[in-house]
Amino acid sequence: MRYFYDSHCHMMNLSHPNLTAIIKRIYNDNVKPKIKPLLLKYAKTFKMALVVFLFVIPAVVIMLLLTDQIKVIKLALYFISALLLGSFVMLYIKFGNTEKREKTLSQIQSSVLDKAKEKLGNVMNLLAIMETDIGDCLIQMEEDLRNNLPLNSSLVISGNGEKKEYEKIVLTPLIMDFGLKDSGKTNLTYKVRWKPIVAQVEDLFIGIRDYYRHRNDYVKGHPEPLFQIIPFMGINTKNYTMRAHGDNSGASMKLEDVLKDNFEEFGNDLTHQQRRKNIDAIQIKWKDFNGNIESIGSHCFLGIKVYPPLGFDPWPENSKEKDKVRHMYKYCVDNNIPITAHCSPGGFLVDKSYKEFSSPFKWESVLKEYRNLRLNLAHFGGVESEGWRRKIADMILEIDPKTGHYTYENFYTDISYQGVNKKSYHDLKAFLDTFEKTSRRRLVERIIFGTDFMINLQDISAYSAYLNYFFETDTLTLEEKDMLCNKNAERFLFLG
Ligand SMILES: [Zn+2]
Numbered sequence: 001m002r003y004f005y006d007s008h009c010h011m012m013n014l015s016h017p018n019l020t021a022i023i024k025r026i027y028n029d030n031v032k033p034k035i036k037p038l039l040l041k042y043a044k045t046f047k048m049a050l051v052v053f054l055f056v057i058p059a060v061v062i063m064l065l066l067t068d069q070i071k072v073i074k075l076a077l078y079f080i081s082a083l084l085l086g087s088f089v090m091l092y093i094k095f096g097n098t099e100k101r102e103k104t105l106s107q108i109q110s111s112v113l114d115k116a117k118e119k120l121g122n123v124m125n126l127l128a129i130m131e132t133d134i135g136d137c138l139i140q141m142e143e144d145l146r147n148n149l150p151l152n153s154s155l156v157i158s159g160n161g162e163k164k165e166y167e168k169i170v171l172t173p174l175i176m177d178f179g180l181k182d183s184g185k186t187n188l189t190y191k192v193r194w195k196p197i198v199a200q201v202e203d204l205f206i207g208i209r210d211y212y213r214h215r216n217d218y219v220k221g222h223p224e225p226l227f228q229i230i231p232f233m234g235i236n237t238k239n240y241t242m243r244a245h246g247d248n249s250g251a252s253m254k255l256e257d258v259l260k261d262n263f264e265e266f267g268n269d270l271t272h273q274q275r276r277k278n279i280d281a282i283q284i285k286w287k288d289f290n291g292n293i294e295s296i297g298s299h300c301f302l303g304i305k306v307y308p309p310l311g312f313d314p315w316p317e318n319s320k321e322k323d324k325v326r327h328m329y330k331y332c333v334d335n336n337i338p339i340t341a342h343c344s345p346g347g348f349l350v351d352k353s354y355k356e357f358s359s360p361f362k363w364e365s366v367l368k369e370y371r372n373l374r375l376n377l378a379h380f381g382g383v384e385s386e387g388w389r390r391k392i393a394d395m396i397l398e399i400d401p402k403t404g405h406y407t408y409e410n411f412y413t414d415i416s417y418q419g420v421n422k423k424s425y426h427d428l429k430a431f432l433d434t435f436e437k438t439s440r441r442r443l444v445e446r447i448i449f450g451t452d453f454m455i456n457l458q459d460i461s462a463y464s465a466y467l468n469y470f471f472e473t474d475t476l477t478l479e480e481k482d483m484l485c486n487k488n489a490e491r492f493l494f495l496g
Pocket of ligand 1: 008009416452
């Protein structure tokens with residue numbers, strides 16, 4: 001069976017994320033960068049008014065210093081209103097005749113409104129999919145793909161007169177640990193202090209079950225499910241204690257237990273085939289899932305997701321915190337568990353000081369000690385951060401002088417969210433083309449395809465639209481596309 005992998009997506013409902021973080025994210029990643037240039041464009045027009053105000057303030061201060069009567073304050077107020085009025089008159093004159101003025105004003109209005117409407121449409125779409133049940137979301141994704149892609153018995157990508165076929169799409173929804181013990185600085189009276197991840201896991205599992213149970217009622221004529229769904233467990237080590245620290249109180253979950261409960265039997269998988277077989281064995285059980293997580297056990301998660309913008313520090317200074325991440329990395333190396341980490345300066349950044357936690361420079365310290373760690377630094381460092389992208393490429397290409405081989409054999413990156421427009425694929429090609437042939441080839445072998453659905457709905461209308469950009473771009477050859485969505489993903493996910 002040939003699989004198409006979307007190795008970076010999310011399935012959540014509105015109760016899972018911290019809503020203040022969602023709103024902050026929509027504002028910082030979307031509203032601000034799009035509305036700000038528009039405002040700047042018209043800022044010149046308002047500059048003159050600003051100059052007038054700058055004259056007003058010192059004038060009032062001087063007047064107040066010179067005399068001490070309330071009368072003066074009154075006078076100052078008259079003075080301010082006169083100047084305000086004056087500046088508006090000046091603006092009015094500046095715009096010249098009525099026609100020009102009307103035109104400029106309606107231009108401002110329509111460009112700001114159009115942008116706002118477009119954004120609002122996307123945000124509504126995102127909220128709608130988050131509001132519906134996760135099972136229904138998966139069914140709607142399949143319906144969308146079947147309606148909008150050339151997809152009969154298999155998914156087909158073509159190029160240079162050839163084609164690649166995929167019988168199933170593997171989705172690896174990444175759970176994010178929103179359980180914020182320390183939710184960052186906020187001006188609000190109340191804040192999110194804890195959010196048990198168990199509830200999120202339960203909802204996701206029930207969603208997966210309901211997809212398998214109910215899809216046949218909606219998707220007619222295709223009895224075989226299109227998706228295979230294998231989630232990643234979200235872990236923020238800060239939210240757990242360690243038995244190794246002598247903490248045996250029942251007050252909070254132990255990190256040792258979380259890893260053991262979910263990945264205990266991973267150590268027994270010695271080959272790619274064994275891991276695949278054990279993962280597939282769980283898949284058959286989904287339809288009968290009774291809602292109790294404990295009934296599932298090892299192999300229902302494929303890996304671990306960490307999310308630095310929510311406070312996970314990959315290499316903390318604090319020794320107890322350091323012990324925890326060390327325990328996790330060692331466990332992952334010993335049992336061959338892949339870790340995907342958010343890696344761009346943005347995201348659900350709940351505190352500015354967490355930005356550096358996502359940095360590839362920070363992760364380098366981790367890899368130096370755990371060089372076999374199976375790690376995917378997502379988003380290729382983020383489009384907005386050329387330096388981080390370069391650093392990831394350097395780490396992929398680093399050669400160990402002792403062995404002459406690549407230093408980090410299990411180190412990957414993904415291009416999730418980037419593909420919300422065609423341009424990003426041109427940028428990717430331009431970046432890859434700056435490397436000579438062997439390095440370029442190595443990089444292409446270490447990049448994984450991902451969508452960042454449903455978060456990516458902030459900038460795109462549908463799952464199928466995102467996949468279509470990838471299928472249609474001519475900046476990657478068919479062979480390269482196949483590496484991103486199949487070979488590399490399989491190597492990263494399954495002990496390659
Ligand atoms: Zn993501």
